[in-house]
Amino acid sequence: MGYPKDLLSSRSIIKHGLYALIAPEGLVNNVIPGFENCTISVLGSPKLGASFVDYVVTMHKGGKNSEGFCGQENVESFVYVLGGKVKATAAGKEYILEESGYLYCPPGTKMYLENFVEEDSRLFLYKQKYRPLEGRKPWAISGHANNIEFRDYDDMHNVHIKDLLPTDLDFDMNFHILSFDPAASHPFIETHVQEHGAYLLSGEGMYNLDNEWIPVKKGDYIFMGPYVHQAAYAVGREPLAYVYSKDCNRDPEL
Template sequence: MGYINDQIGYPNDILSSRSIIKRDNYALIPPAGLVRNIIPGFENCDVTILASPKLGATFVDYLVTLHDGGRNQQGFGGENIETLVYVIEGKVTASADSSDYELTSGGYLYCPAGAMLRLENANGGKPSKLFLYKRVYNRIKGYEAHVVSNNVNNLEKIHYEGMSDVILQDLLPKDLGFDMNIHILSFKPGASHGYIETHIQEHGAYVLSGAGVYNLDNEWIPVKKGDYIFMAAYVPQAGYAVGQEEFSYIYSKDCNRDVDL
């Protein structure tokens, strides 16, 4: 199995962790203590499962490092599973069934249900680091999702709720064919949400840069680059940036559907 930070053997200090796990509510998962999971189809890869239904999520998030020769040619997703891959660092060749896409840092590929996602490291022998997502697609009559590939550097930078120092980027179209979206939210130093949110949508968020303090169920918790946050439905949530670096994270959101009874 092994730990992704390669801290093995005898400890150098007392055992401690910043992890906070409150199933069906929220979780903070820092890099220290994350393990490598063996997942069929992934070759020469370190794969770590972050959020899953065992935590209370309706989706699964992964952190994946493709080493030299790293790939998944067996396919990921398909049938009723939608998937998305986002390149944190490096370069990969990703495919949605028979179409190939060259993705560099900030690049992403969404595969709708029925399309298999395949991955291969293309970073000249150096590792590539990915954020990977999957979810059961919630289909509605008359609408379908489709393949989407782009790079965040090409996306519109939206002033989040009119605030010029908080920038939102939508990775997927605002279209009823999509039952979810992936966003990147970026805070300039000292910027924050305008209020503490409470809503039905759940989130899985991976911190890409900087540091902040996040309100999770009215507990203010320090977070930083490399941390993962799970927020269940109706958990009060908000954050603000601290330090001198931009605080940003990529996160998923279920949307565009009514509630099933």
């Protein structure tokens, strides 16, 4: 980066336990054992107030995790390819994932990742403790978001959503992509028990977080804690879209 050319400033906003906007300009490299030839930044984590961990990973030429990611009996994982092409391996099965490709690994399954091109590949990576439910068990799922049709969100023709995982009680979380046409918005400001970790895939907008309107754009990361007000307006010339996690299908614990 070299010496600064202006006053030091940042768009990032951190409200521990409530919400966070993390702009890509301020990210630093975190050393995560097992990842080789990779630049990794930890985004959401329990230190921020999240019940999960999100990472953004740039796999350089020859980048890989030969030791495997996760694999603990009570931890599930998910990877979404932001750009490039990777080979993912889980439970002895290989998956070739290009941009918009993803893989969910159930608890007890290690995910091995390897860059499959000469150029950089970029990933949005997630892990969370799984909450078991008697008689239910999740399974490995891979797909490409671009092959899934959008449906209208809350009966609005200019806001669209797609589910990346089954809406099934076997799963205690899901990943979705939400997309707003220019000038579209949520139908109301949401307040709910679920928390989210969201990576902005395209566009620009204004996001309401804890009743503060904050400008956001492609490449930003947003953490939304439980019961924090949240809603978005899309601005600009292209859709505002983001991929995000949501805890679901479980009764809150006492």
